[in-house]
Amino acid sequence: MISLKNAxxxxxxRAILENVTQELAAGSFHFLxxxxxxxxxxxxxxxxxxxxxxxxxxxxLGQDVAGLTREQITQMRxxxxxxxxxxxxxxxxxxxxxxxxxxxVAGKNIEDNMENLEDxxxxxxxxxxADAFPEEISGGERQRLALARAVIMDPDMIVxxxxxxxxxWEMGQRLLTLLVExxxxxxxxxxxTHDLNLIRSVxxxxxxxxxxxxxxxxxxxxxxx
Amino acid sequence: xxxxxLTLLLGxxxxxxxxxxxxxxxxxxxxxxxAMAFIAVFALTLSLAVGRLADYxxxxxxxxxxVQIVAEEGEMAAQTQAALQVLRTSPGVVSAEVLNPEAQLAxxxxxxxxxxxxxxxxxxxLIEVRLGPDGPDVESLxxxxxxxxxxxxxDDQNYWRTPILEAAERLKLMVAISLALTLLVTxxxxxxxxxxxxxxxxxxxxxxxxxxxxxxYIARAFVRRVTLRATIGALVGMVLAMxxxxxxPATSSETGLLVGLSLQGxxxxxxxxxPLLVAISTFFTSRIAARxxxxxxx
Numbered sequence: 001m002i003s004l005k006n007a008x009x010x011x012x013x014r015a016i017l018e019n020v021t022q023e024l025a026a027g028s029f030h031f032l033x034x035x036x037x038x039x040x041x042x043x044x045x046x047x048x049x050x051x052x053x054x055x056x057x058x059x060x061l062g063q064d065v066a067g068l069t070r071e072q073i074t075q076m077r078x079x080x081x082x083x084x085x086x087x088x089x090x091x092x093x094x095x096x097x098x099x100x101x102x103x104x105v106a107g108k109n110i111e112d113n114m115e116n117l118e119d120x121x122x123x124x125x126x127x128x129x130a131d132a133f134p135e136e137i138s139g140g141e142r143q144r145l146a147l148a149r150a151v152i153m154d155p156d157m158i159v160x161x162x163x164x165x166x167x168x169w170e171m172g173q174r175l176l177t178l179l180v181e182x183x184x185x186x187x188x189x190x191x192x193t194h195d196l197n198l199i200r201s202v203x204x205x206x207x208x209x210x211x212x213x214x215x216x217x218x219x220x221x222x223x224x225x
Numbered sequence: 226x227x228x229x230x231l232t233l234l235l236g237x238x239x240x241x242x243x244x245x246x247x248x249x250x251x252x253x254x255x256x257x258x259x260a261m262a263f264i265a266v267f268a269l270t271l272s273l274a275v276g277r278l279a280d281y282x283x284x285x286x287x288x289x290x291x292v293q294i295v296a297e298e299g300e301m302a303a304q305t306q307a308a309l310q311v312l313r314t315s316p317g318v319v320s321a322e323v324l325n326p327e328a329q330l331a332x333x334x335x336x337x338x339x340x341x342x343x344x345x346x347x348x349x350x351l352i353e354v355r356l357g358p359d360g361p362d363v364e365s366l367x368x369x370x371x372x373x374x375x376x377x378x379x380d381d382q383n384y385w386r387t388p389i390l391e392a393a394e395r396l397k398l399m400v401a402i403s404l405a406l407t408l409l410v411t412x413x414x415x416x417x418x419x420x421x422x423x424x425x426x427x428x429x430x431x432x433x434x435x436x437x438x439x440x441x442y443i444a445r446a447f448v449r450r451v452t453l454r455a456t457i458g459a460l461v462g463m464v465l466a467m468x469x470x471x472x473x474p475a476t477s478s479e480t481g482l483l484v485g486l487s488l489q490g491x492x493x494x495x496x497x498x499x500p501l502l503v504a505i506s507t508f509f510t511s512r513i514a515a516r517x518x519x520x521x522x523x
Contacts, residue, residue, distance in 0.1 A: 101433075102437055105436055
């Protein structure tokens, strides 16, 4: 699903990632941890094709990202669901419209996908807030909304950047449960977090690995969960 | 999806949704294009009026001339008859009629009032001459008049008609330049407005791209919004300008000098082209601006 071979990235002269080599198999579940500023977000951005490595090679969804055309990047992004910590909603659209946004921009008919949309609203327990606006809902609800939006296109992979960073433990567990369900459906999950309790709580629910990013280097931390 | 300008009329609700309904440039774009349309309609009206004026001077007045006879009272009638004889026998002259005292008084009425008797004034005798399309040989005619009626002078109005015609042509050119500048300024405003809208909504553009939106989709959404704002503004500006033009006082045909500043007949169709021109130019200008912006921001 994702293959990094000696991949590196730097902002100017400041190296963020150096010689990162890692394989993420299709259908796997990975936590990405590391201290603040270690480069977790940079690595995730590379995985969802917002950044390209300055050195080394990166393959996403089986394609080398070097030399991808704009159209190819667009098509691949439709196969990757992204959940940001700050969610990035369109505040003038309702919850339902925000979830449907990936369908809209892909030129799909919303009416044809209405059943799927309503199912997703139920799945993230947001059906009762479907006509509210993003600024009217809580942090936990925003994260569930972001997750619903990330999966409406039935992506192959979900990349989540600190989705539980701004929510309480209970809400974090609800989000994790949703991600576990997605993984059981065959989706590859890459979840950046520094919450060790969250990582421990997945033990026994799905096979997951923990990737630790420190000083630009990525390593497999500890045993398989 | 295609870049069909008709989508502007038919609507593209899907792309329209992604742009926030209000922005800093909303009011500015509509107002600016409305003001530009208002100015353009006036310039157009002026251009058409000047055109009519030029036609009037060229076609109507070019076929008229006046012979003025200044003579002692005892010779006035004889010289008038002699002049008439010369005129009526000259090729290129369609008719020559003596202006009667009432008609002469009517010409003087705006300056001297209506309480004057022609008899109290030492007025010259005027002969109104209508010329054919090719006109007479003016130099030959003047020589013949000088010989037959020494007090007669022929005035084909060329000495003051020519500079007026030149001025009218210059004015038409100035109006054409004004119209072109108005369109250019509108396009510049549209470019700035489109770039403002794109810059102000950078986070939305980032989100849309991450969700798999093509740049053409994003550009189309912004282009449609900017074009609609500009077109609606231009429509309002055009309607207001047409109301003002409509309220211009009607010109009496008797005065002859002014041919009316208001639009006449089929001329009323021309202002309708202003919003259409704004819509078309805005569509293409904002499209180029949006695509350039998205390309450089990629």
